[in-house]
Amino acid sequence: MSTSTSTGTTAGPAAPTASAAVRLRPVPPGQARITGGVWHERAEVNRSATIPTGLEYLRKANNVRNLEIAAGTVEGSPQGPIFADSDVHKWVEAAAWEYGRSGGEDLLEAQLELTGFLARAQAEDGYLNSVVEVREGERYRKLPWSHEHYCAGHLIQAAVAQARTTGRRELLDVGTRIADHLVATFGPGKIEDVDGHPVIETALVELYRETGTREYLDLAQWFVEARGHGLIASHGHEPTYFSDRVPVREATTVEGHAVRAVYLAAGATDVAVETGDTELLEALRRQYDSMERSKQYLTGGLGSRWEGESFGDPYELPADRAYAETCAAIGGVQWAWRMLLATGEARYADQIERMLLNGMLAGVSLTGREFFYVNPLQLRSDANPEENRSPAHGRRGWFDCACCPPNVMRTLSSLAGYLATTGTASTGDAGPPSVQIHQYAAGTIAAAGLELDVETAYPWEGSVRVTVRNAPAAPVALALRVPAWADGATLDGDLVTAGEYASVTRTWAEGDAVTLDLPLTPRFTVADERVDAVRGCVALERGPLVYAVEAHDQPDGVVVDDVRADPSGEVTAEHREDLLGGVTVLHLQGYRGSPPPADALSPYAAAGARRAEPGEPVQLTAIPYYAWANRGPRPMRVWIPVARG
Amino acid sequence: MSTSTSTGTTAGPAAPTASAAVRLRPVPPGQARITGGVWHERAEVNRSATIPTGLEYLRKANNVRNLEIAAGTVEGSPQGPIFADSDVHKWVEAAAWEYGRSGGEDLLEAQLELTGFLARAQAEDGYLNSVVEVREGERYRKLPWSHEHYCAGHLIQAAVAQARTTGRRELLDVGTRIADHLVATFGPGKIEDVDGHPVIETALVELYRETGTREYLDLAQWFVEARGHGLIASHGHEPTYFSDRVPVREATTVEGHAVRAVYLAAGATDVAVETGDTELLEALRRQYDSMERSKQYLTGGLGSRWEGESFGDPYELPADRAYAETCAAIGGVQWAWRMLLATGEARYADQIERMLLNGMLAGVSLTGREFFYVNPLQLRSDANPEENRSPAHGRRGWFDCACCPPNVMRTLSSLAGYLATTGTASTGDAGPPSVQIHQYAAGTIAAAGLELDVETAYPWEGSVRVTVRNAPAAPVALALRVPAWADGATLDGDLVTAGEYASVTRTWAEGDAVTLDLPLTPRFTVADERVDAVRGCVALERGPLVYAVEAHDQPDGVVVDDVRADPSGEVTAEHREDLLGGVTVLHLQGYRGSPPPADALSPYAAAGARRAEPGEPVQLTAIPYYAWANRGPRPMRVWIPVARG
Known part of the structure; x- marks a missing residue:
């Protein structure tokens, strides 16, 4: 069925067909190149440190070995989470885009080695998932949790990237075989079920774009439309968690697991433009509006809750307990990019910039070797560092659930694809x-x-x-x-x-x-009153960057938990080439604040009995949020309480 | 070894021995009686509705059947969570205290029927846990999660209650046999392991108090001291979750799972007073201070995080996402009561009152038939009701994890035990x-x-x-x-x-x-500036009651999310016998506030560009927090933003 006629487009991560209902078409990365500045520096670190280290981790964490086991070349049982293959796929995708960006035989060889494992691990009928096939034994038995389509989706995205940047067909063949398998297996009259974790939708549309095989688009469309009709049994989470409470075209907001929600929305946008479905596109616009209006952090971060890694209720945007998963910012960029192509509206490009430079970039250290899974806008003194994924612990080299690091890699290596249309x-x-x-x-x-x-x-x-x-x-x-x-x-x-x-x-x-x-005058930002978590606070921004006050940069004895800002004071910008890889810092006027009284038994007191003293004036220094926690995790805050007279 | 010489004390839930290092000794419930007012009304509803309904749910949810299976009188496999037995034990404890309070052959008969199942389900060597013994097969294999000591602890508490209120020895015999089994099985040179969920500590001390068997106290002491030394393997949570990061006598705060932490602290306080361990008592005072100072809600609620049901970092006290499990308030009362006995300081009695009348009492409906597991201080408009345990859904009749309902029952039936010393x-x-x-x-x-x-x-x-x-x-x-x-x-x-x-x-x-x-002038309360979540807000209290503004009572068109308070305005109290079982409501001056601008794409704006308009003046009405969500779940808030000029 598959025609596998690679067009060799050299396109970037999302390349609408000629007949797609889009207003803008991406300039492919090869024709848009970044040669200097922050993004270039980050891409170079991604090339020299993050991508190579990532492959080491994938080998150490047995993700690569799992494939060899599935290929029959190594004995054993696959290790790690059920979606372990997907991290390999994302790494291959990153390596593919990076090969397109900067070349290098090492990147091509590593990709092809992994591609070889993948090809050998693939079953006769196209199915490919080392953990399910070898360890779990039965396919599609618990699809809401098994991530089998999710893994297939990431493989297909890697295959498309590899075809576009290397012209090689090996992985595309694997990808089309797995897609053909899915087409033969899922849909009306076949298995009518969907994966709990979207990504297959964008992947199938992109494979359709790359190969011209209409069935891939049709299946993506079916997966989008199938949600919200009770297919996903609860399995310990409510349908909301899986974006399965309401059909996509009826939904008015985003909810549940943030990464799942935005991946699904990105795929639905792809389906909408490729099928000319203006009603679906309108529904997605409504959902995007709702997200931006009431469920997004100033940093562009998405997902207010640790519990279920989910979007919270409207305006529930705590700074300290922001989840704001690195992957969610990336998924947000993917959705915004597709909305930008569909509508041509500058607001989505603004959103991409905000999410990339703040929410996403905070997820990787300046060395490129350590990551945040969770990206809060505040770290308190005495925060317990022990909780898994706690930012108080500082960045980590890898995670048991290692979705974020290779997601950062593939984004930094394909950035040029988001530059121009x-x-x-x-x-x-x-x-x-x-x-x-x-x-x-x-x-x-x-x-x-x-x-x-x-x-x-x-x-x-x-x-x-x-x-x-x-x-x-x-x-x-x-x-x-x-x-x-x-x-x-x-x-x-x-x-x-x-x-x-x-x-x-x-x-x-x-x-x-x-x-x-563009005037880069530093500006104080406030949040709507419904954002209870930051009432009475200001944030400081300059250009597209959100700033943060981190303990490292403050005068002796200043406790970040207690500082106050004076937004009527002057803010000065100072470029510091020596600091944090070269950043412009902002100096603002503030006050030391006052800690809780030493003898206070309770944080509560009669109104008026305990005054919030602003304390002595101090000059505070803010750094770009993305650069925090690169000198050890110390207290930090984006939102600074305003001193009240 | 066990002497099982029931003293027939008719004591209440915690009765220090004559040699205990306490300053106060409880007046037993039989000698302290409540005959009118809110607590009497709640106890009567507990008697007529909650306790009988609870037994029905325990039968429906198979908790009782599990025991019959373990007793060999019914065929099948136990159902439900691994700690299912404990809910039966807590129900028996509730029935025992209630029998002591109000009598009734029905209560005695039901207790004795369940006691019969328990006695028959008990193994030859004293072990008793239907789910582990029959379904899981192997004892103490994964103690951090298996709740085997936890279940034993609740059984022992029920046994002591039954002995004290009925004079019957049947369950006490079961309890001493399981305690003897634990003494024979755990401790230095035996199995050196502790249960992930404390409660065995208070239980063993109380059994020591009831029987005089010193080994029970010794084992409780060992369980307290064993924590914080790496015994508990991670099992998906960090040691903090299990109160296992730091030895109890070295800890400076409470952390991790809130219910576990306060149950442990209560047991450690029992051990401290019975062994005369002033260093341990001092450590517990330090921890209590830290909790009250920085980790407790105004309602007395404990536990800021859904994730891990845990205490958050100091001053992390979000109103909307407060977890404040009903059980945690109850555990807090138990700890505070023991601190009160040990120190004689009025502050602990204040704490008990705050936790009982607000944090705990909110956990059960006025009908006595529905419960909250989670007790937030704010419910937003458009909150998703679907999340498990979501207060936006309203109260529920029962829970899969049904710890809270029988915990409420045993507390309401034993309240008189906390009146006097x-x-x-x-x-x-x-x-x-x-x-x-x-x-x-x-x-x-x-x-x-x-x-x-x-x-x-x-x-x-x-x-x-x-x-x-x-x-x-x-x-x-x-x-x-x-x-x-x-x-x-x-x-x-x-x-x-x-x-x-x-x-x-x-x-x-x-x-x-x-x-x-006692002057019951309504008073506005503010929180320390470090409690970022409620900056710029006031709460309204009257006497021991925390008040809440719930949508039901506000003028037409007033949106609780947007209201503002004017703390300089007059507050009037009005007793409404017709409302919510008879409550005094408070009328306060406020403003309607203003919703987010209809055309706002983002909740963020340049400081000064978007003013927080107070809107037109309105009179707001507040009800006691404990009574909220008795007319369907609608938006509610304890902390009200202050209108700023």
Whole structure:
């Protein structure tokens, strides 16, 4: 059935077909390149440290051995969680994108070695899951928990990445065989069941995009539509946990396990654009609105609850107990990217930037060798470091459930895929070809006949200069995103509107340049009153970065739990090349605050009896949130209580 | 070894031996009786509804059948959680205390029927656990999780209660046989392991108190001291979860699973007073201080986290996600009671009152037939009701893990045991015999030769009149607790000091009376600034009761999520006999607040750009927290944001 006609697109992680109902089409990573700045630095560390270390961990944790067992080349029983294979698949995907980005025979060889194990581990009929096949024994017996489609999905994503960046077909063959197996096994009149953990949806759509095999899209569509109809038995969690309480097209919000919810939403968005299903897309927009409006942290982090790793109730956004799983920020980026392609609205590019630079990037250390699973916005003094995944413990090299590290790897290695698009932005319809630049990093972009150089020290500096190196002899619209926070931004000196794309249409000549100036004035941010957890607090942002006050940088004796901010005071920015890999820190005016009275037996007192003394004035220093906990875990807070007179 | 010489003490739940290092000794429930008021009403509902319904659920949920299976009278495999037996034991304990309180052959017969099953289910060597023995097959194989000592502990507590209230020895014989089995099996040179869930400690000490068998105390002491030395393997949770991170005598705080922690602390306090271990008692005082200072809700509720049902970090006390398990409040009462006996300090009696009237009492509906497992201080609009144990769902008739309902039953049936003591309060040492009244309810107390009538409509009214009905011909000190909140309290018109006992020593004559007047002026309470979750909020209290604003009582269109309080406004109290079984409600001045702007895409905005409008003035009505969710679950909040000008 599968045609396996790799198009060799060299596309990035999500490449809508020509017939997809999208307003924007990604500029593939090969044509959009990042060559300097924070993202380049992070990608280089990902290349030199994270990806190689990750493979070591996968070997140590037996994930690779499991495949060899399934392949029959090693004796034994698979170890680790039931979804252990998926971490290998994500690593291969990361290696594939990274090979596309920076090359290197080591990356190709390691991929192909693993691909060999995978091919040999695959059953005759296409089924592939080492833990279920060898250890559990029976396929699809408890699909809500067995992650069999989840693992297949990650394999397929890796296969597509490998095909796009190496041109090699080996893993794509494995992927199409497993997809064919799924098509033959699941759907109306076959096994009518869905995996408890989505990801197969995006994967099947992408394989359809890569191969043209319509059945993959149909099955993805069926998996999306099957949810919310009681297929998933509870298994200790309610249907909400699995995004199975309400059919996707009827849902008005996101709920339950955050990673599952956003992976599903991303897949549903893919299905909506490939099938031209405007009703489904509208439902997804409604859900996205609800998420952004009431269920997202300032850092872009998603998931308020440790319990069930879930989205909480609307406006339930505690700073200290934020779960904000690294994977959820990544899933959020994937969904936002698909919404951006579908709608052309700048708000989704803003969201991508917020999630990438804050929620996701905090999940990996500056060395690239240690990770956070959970990304809170506050760490208290005397926090117990012992709880599993506790940020008070500091970052960890790996996890028993190691979903986050390879997810970071595949994201950092494919970042260039999120830089730019061609098509029609929401600001206008018909017209000349257009290029949209969504994210700002030093690099090059080749699209719609234009070859562009981007020069910028963003996010440390607000100037983005785009120079034309080559251009067609016809008009092209060049659209630059003006983030919603960038009031006062100018394009070549003219004010442009924040929250939209600033577009210039002309017949370009080599050497032409436009300069976007984004004001990076530090700004204090407040939350809606319904966000009870941070009432009376401000956060500090500069450009796309959320800042945090970490104990390391404060004057002697200042206790982060007790500090107060004075938002009427001046905030100064200082770039510190020597600090945390080079960051701009912010100095703000505040007060030392006052600790609980030494003799207090209770934290409660009659109103008025105990005053909240602001304490003596101090200058506080904030660092980008993403860089916290790189000098050992010490108290930190994003939201700072405002001193009240 | 066991001597099983029941003393027939008719004592209450915790009865220190004559040699125990305590300052106060409980007045047994038979000599302290509650005959009117809230506690009497609740006890009557417990008698007529909760206890009978509980037995029905235990039969329906197979807990009783499990015992019959273990007894060999029924075929099958035990059902339910591994600690299923313990719910039967707690029910028997409740029935025993209730039999002592109100009599009734039905209660005696049901107890004895269950006792018969238990006796027949007990193994030759004294071991008794239907689920482990029949279903799991191997004893003590995974003690951190198997709850085998936990079940034994609850059985022993039931046995002691039955002996004290009925004089019957049947269950005490079962209890001593299981205790003898434990003594023969555990300890130095035997199995050196501890149960993951404490309760055996208080149970063994009480059995020692009832029987005089020293080995029970020794084993309880060993179990207390064994913790914190790495005996408990992780089993998916860290040692903290099991109160096993630090030895009890070295611990400076409570941590991990809240119920486990306070049960252990109660048992350790028993051990400390019975062995005269002042160092251990000092450690427990330090831990209690830490708990009260930084890890307790205003309602007395304990446990901030759903994850691991645990105490959170210091000052991590979210209102919305408070776990505050009903059982934890009960365990807190047990610990506080033992600290009160040990120290004679009024603060522990204050704590008992706070935990009983708020944290615990909220756990059962006014009908007595439905329960909360989790007792948050806020329920938001649009809260998802589907999560297991979610208060948004409302109260439930029973739980798969049904620890809380029978725990409520045994507490309500033994309340009179917490009313009064004899001995020497901390305010003075040597001197005449003394009686301390710790909790106020209409009733009678006979102690130290005094026979007293207590007349009061507390907690609705603040006057407590104690009349002497009989007295010895020698001086007796009568000490009445003046709660710490009761500034301005008077005894017979003279000001007395809040937070201490007001004591009158005289040779009493029949008809003598003293009147304590506790000012029940409604008061606004604030939390320390470190309690980030309720910054900028006030709570409303009156006497010992914490109040809550529930949607049911507010003017049309008022959204509880958005309301603001004006703590400078007048608060009026109104007794409503028709409402919620008869409660005093409070009317306070406030504002409607403003919902998030309809067009807000994000809850975050530039400081100053979005004002928190107080909205129009409204009169809000607050009910006692314990009575919430008796008219269906609707939004509720204890902490109300203060309107800022």
